[in-house]
Amino acid sequence: MALVMLNKPVALWTDKELFWERNRVVDCITVILRTRGCYRAQRDPCRMCGYSIDSDANVTDKNLEKQLEFVEEEIKKRNPKILKIFTSGSFFDPRETSQKIRKKIYGMVKEYSIEKLIVESRPEFIRSADPEVYMEVGIGLESVNDFVRNELINKGFSFEEYTEAHDFLKSIGVSVKAYLLLKPPFLSEKEAIDDVLNSINLLDREKLADIISINPTNIQKGTYVERLWYKGYFRPPWLWSAVDVLKNSGDTPVICDPVAGGKARGPHNCYKCDGEVVKAIKNFSLTQNRDVLNLYCDCIEEWKDYMLIERIARLPLQL
Amino acid sequence: MALVMLNKPVALWTDKELFWERNRVVDCITVILRTRGCYRAQRDPCRMCGYSIDSDANVTDKNLEKQLEFVEEEIKKRNPKILKIFTSGSFFDPRETSQKIRKKIYGMVKEYSIEKLIVESRPEFIRSADPEVYMEVGIGLESVNDFVRNELINKGFSFEEYTEAHDFLKSIGVSVKAYLLLKPPFLSEKEAIDDVLNSINLLDREKLADIISINPTNIQKGTYVERLWYKGYFRPPWLWSAVDVLKNSGDTPVICDPVAGGKARGPHNCYKCDGEVVKAIKNFSLTQNRDVLNLYCDCIEEWKDYMLIERIARLPLQL
């Protein structure tokens, strides 16, 4: 890999984002930094996670500084209210982003009057943050159910670890975003919906997240889930399942950005209505307005039956 | 064949018979004389006729006289009111029963005060009779339809020949019995019924017979019909068909003696009800009482459908 690649973020884009605390939609820059990546990715990865493809063991702080320069240029141009920094791993894992780099980022946020910094981390690394920066930390909880999270997904942390991290963050005024996985391997469509709703319910009831982000499983290269999918043992969830989850969520804001939505490797319905449904889901994520989810397509009937079928079949029927 | 056979009648039996002119049932002796047989039998036989088996080209008047001696003994013993003399051919064909033999028979009738002599003949031989003997001549008309009689049965005489013979016989005070064949080859069950009813109707309307005898086709050895039957192209008529015909006859007395009734080679129904139905047909033949024909068996439904089936199938369906 050429050095020059290590000096550029994996990706960077501008987007609209719900500033849920203020109930308005603002400009947001999302950056995916190329870091050394999640420490579990090589040894014992999560079954659906293919992010290791965006990381590189050779990344040094030097490289990251270069990447941040690139980000800074963009910030200057776009003047976002929100900055999202993702690392294909944990922001707080010093092996990925050192104390030094994190400080640099906090500095940038302050310098450019960015109102909110959003990062992601596994809970075991969450021990500190800059109290002067308004932050939101996303944690890949996936499910409140330890069996689902650890046996099916292979996440490797307990719900208790999550709640401890959550409580710590709240104690220092940091918001917590919980990621939930819609359709881990081996759960059928309906079981997956139920699992997510169960998670939402608990998080909502116990106020264990400020915002919840639903991730419908998509088929990432080189993952276990991809093998399942290739051999006919997995179908990404229906978009209707995401809609169903969003419709039945609680008071906690719930957002969802269906990666690869409407594609074979992403959550999809019949491919005819997918565009519209993805748009509605995104719209809901910005507005939290349930009305936008009142959608219909003939394939909704198929989805309903699909839930029955996959329950007993334990795999998608390919016809 | 041993000479002794030529000196005995083929068969002789005593029976009850309807003396229709007097409306009573009387004793009757039936004799089948072994003669040279019907002149058509060898050359160009009727398709259902197997009587040639009972005739012999070597029979002489001497033999016939011996046969009549045998008959005479029986008459002495039984003292019948009616004598039936059958020849497996034509009584009036001099090649079968010469003038001399016939005279001998007339003499016997007179001598033993037999009240009625019944004989059979093809019409072309009917030219004379003994005015002192009360006679009934049976003619194998088979059908009033020339096509049926000549094309299907191969009888070889026209309806006109029949009516001429009839008129002659009536003119000399002889009664005429018309034989009708129920189910010639190639007619389906229903067509056969219709043909017989059509014949009865005409004979009745035009008063062209004193009595009608229905002969349901039976499978006789060595016949064309036997070949058809063996290869699956013919089924003897149902007894229900005979019943149907009898029920729908006119004023002219109609009798029927179903030869081999209830057997595979004779008219039959389902073999379960056959005994009862044959009995009823015989009973009707003696009494002309239609009430005895009110019979039922499950197979009557099958017979009704069989008529539809054979109409289109042109052969019986073997299952």
Place this chain on the structure above:
Amino acid sequence: MKATCSLIKRDGWARIAEFDFNGEKFQTPFVIDIENPPEFIDEIINLVPYSIKELDPQAFEKFFVEKEFLIASGLTAVPPSKVVELLIEIRQKSLTKPMIATAIATPQNIPLLCYFGVDFFDNAMAIASAHKGLYFHERVLNFDSLDELPCSCEACRNLEGLELLKRHNTIKLEEQALLVRQLIRNESLRNHVEVKAKTQPELTVMLRIADRNYDFFEKMHSRFKKSIVYPTTTESFTRMEVSYFLQRIKEVYEPETKVALLLPCTAKKPYSLSRTHKTILSHLGNLIKRVDEIIISSPLVLPREFELCYPAMNYDTPVTGHWSGEEIEFVAEHLSSLIDSFDYIIAHVEGGYKEVVREALDATGKDASFTAENGVTSKKSMERLKEELKNVEDCRKDRYRSLFEHMFRYQFDLDLKSLTKFSMNFKGRYPNIFATINRENALRVDTVYGMLDVYLPMAEKISTYNVEIADFEPKGTIFSAGIEWADEKIRPNDVVIFRNSEFIGVGRALMSGREMMESNKGYAVSVKRKTRIQSD
């Protein structure tokens, strides 16, 4: 939830059984409606499909839990050969547990799956197909392309669109399951399986591979049946009815002479009552006793002694006059082992039969004289055959005795001669013949099943195919609960000898011997005759 299984009727691994789940009863083969599932549905749901075993044995180990049901799931994701392997593996886990094949049933594959011992199905595939516009019928049709519906089921007459399709497809599954049930009752499922296997290449493959699993299918194979074998296809040659028979006659055949007479088969069964064989036999008179007769047919080839033995009495081959290369090869191979012990062969055959014989002679290095010309019953043929037999050493084979001895050995693996010490006589009109001892009936040829029926005086002498029952008076049917021990050799339909301290009797097995011991409910033996044991 506990399931109890009562066997009602078997045809190989396929069975009609009544399963009781906490009081709710289901007769198999049964199709579960997933839109309206029975309470036991949870017993069928597992986290991972069984077939994940292939892709990820660890996930299987971890997440697949054995339940009250034997669950054959995920079969659509693996190739046909693997499906066969998994079905056999799963079915062998238990003789009594209900087995389900999930999300796979179509009207085409239900018969074959039942043949492997699957009891339960669901309508998942039927519903999924409905959503794809597929209309189940003898072939799968495209609903949108149908001008008229070739079906008069209630769905097709009363419903529309998707509801019609879902219901119709489900009905077609249920009909097929009911049809299979009927064919199990008739002991004729295999004929239907062979036909349905022709509808799809994958099913053909599955059936062909299935037939390589002799040991599995033999365990439940009825050696004697009341049904007819229709060998209309290649797979008919490898079906158990044929394989077992050809294998078994080789094991028990003991010719008495040194010369084999080969004769062609006839459409009429038994062969010896056919016009052809009657002509030949009556022409030869006592000469026939100098040789051992072997009848060549396709796919069967058998010594005369077995002509009343299932399925020799019970098959109907399509005859075009042309023998295919495969037929010739197959029959010749089996003929070869039958003629191996003979010194000389007289082959009274023509046409394709002759080719079979030639190939068998090549394989065995034997000599033969061919005696038929212009028809096996032509004057010339008959004369040549007679001449040939006159040159053979005299011998006085007793036809009935030999037949009973062979059928007895075939059936019970015992030597009738030594058991009866040569005291047997024979009576009856062929093929309904009896063996008697001291004027009492001992054995009878049961021409319906193509086997020997046993009378009580003989029963006592038979040490194999025995069943020990608890101490009760057996009547009508003996249930498996009453069985203490059963010979593992017993297969459904076998004649068995049952005993307890008071009674001895003869019955027809309705299960395999192992099954009699393993199952707690269900019909095990149907009693034919019995008597109180004489205490001396």
Place this chain on the structure above:
Amino acid sequence: MKATCSLIKRDGWARIAEFDFNGEKFQTPFVIDIENPPEFIDEIINLVPYSIKELDPQAFEKFFVEKEFLIASGLTAVPPSKVVELLIEIRQKSLTKPMIATAIATPQNIPLLCYFGVDFFDNAMAIASAHKGLYFHERVLNFDSLDELPCSCEACRNLEGLELLKRHNTIKLEEQALLVRQLIRNESLRNHVEVKAKTQPELTVMLRIADRNYDFFEKMHSRFKKSIVYPTTTESFTRMEVSYFLQRIKEVYEPETKVALLLPCTAKKPYSLSRTHKTILSHLGNLIKRVDEIIISSPLVLPREFELCYPAMNYDTPVTGHWSGEEIEFVAEHLSSLIDSFDYIIAHVEGGYKEVVREALDATGKDASFTAENGVTSKKSMERLKEELKNVEDCRKDRYRSLFEHMFRYQFDLDLKSLTKFSMNFKGRYPNIFATINRENALRVDTVYGMLDVYLPMAEKISTYNVEIADFEPKGTIFSAGIEWADEKIRPNDVVIFRNSEFIGVGRALMSGREMMESNKGYAVSVKRKTRIQSD
């Protein structure tokens, strides 16, 4: 009574046609209810059954009258081989007259009878069977032995006893007729016929004998179809789709080199897009142009040039890895004639394929080198193959050109090279490829039908498969009434060139050429494209 026939769709001799009898219309295949017969019933009734001909030719002569219907009656009284003979004899009397097979229809035999061109049936057998307690289903069942009815038709749900049986049996016939109609529409009747023939030995015999009547079936054989061939049974080897193809490629194959490279088939079609062939082809690069490729499959074997030609694109064989003796023999025989003109053979095959090649080599006396080991795409195999090819004389076969030339010769019996004077170019992404002349499309591979589609500039040059039509502007469908003359070679589905004084165009034949001329009504040609003739 006069019947007029309008053809709607053919699949071989089987057809959907609309018959009009004095205004009453019937679409075939149609089952007449004899309890409620149509008015034309008298046209079906004859005094004697047709088959009496065998027993008594005179009676037949005298009493059998030709009517509006072709009447195949009395078939139940003659053996299967005779039934085939009579059906073919009767069907050939007229292409347009309706044909009925009386008193024989069962759900089992309807497909096969339609395959012979029978249009009408009746329910005589259904009713007779009902009276014998026989219940029609995929197998004929004994009504009294049924615990539950495996059917949900209106009769089974609403009637009882005899009425139920009669109605149910009739419904099963009607369903089968409707199913056949659908399969005709799908051009896939034969698959179904092969399956149903397996239900009864007599039907198997009939089908086997039918296949010996190549000339009869060829007259209506669609050379190109949109349906898939499933060769699941022995009879699949003798079906027209296979026989015609194997015969035809021999007639038109013109290899360009002296070396044949034999390759195994693949499940994916066309073969060259399979992983295996792609690997081999890309590995060999231009070397492949030095040889002519021949692909070995079962039951097909074909030069690469025909891999897009029906049914090479449209078959799905059951693959167990085991080749039967018959398969090897069959394929080897056809391979032999294909390799006959080559000097040398390179056989890049293993397993059963190798046996096929060995047998073909034996038959032709040719030499071959076998290059495959441990898989045809193993490193060793590929290297050996490459080495072998390097020794072959250089040559530059143009794959597309050769393919178009062969398919054109196969389809039109004309030499594309001389017709186009070498002016052709090629474009498109395989298999959707085009031949162009002066940058205009001339030909296109129609992968649905496995044939060449023709564009107007090319149409003018094609002198075979022509149809002359009356002077009207052809639109949508040309009816047979509008046809003045048609090439007798034309078969249903053929691409035809139609012309009149003003127009020329390309269409798809829906009838045979002879039929176009003989029939007065019905769909004859479906217009694909047309143009006004340029008057110069």
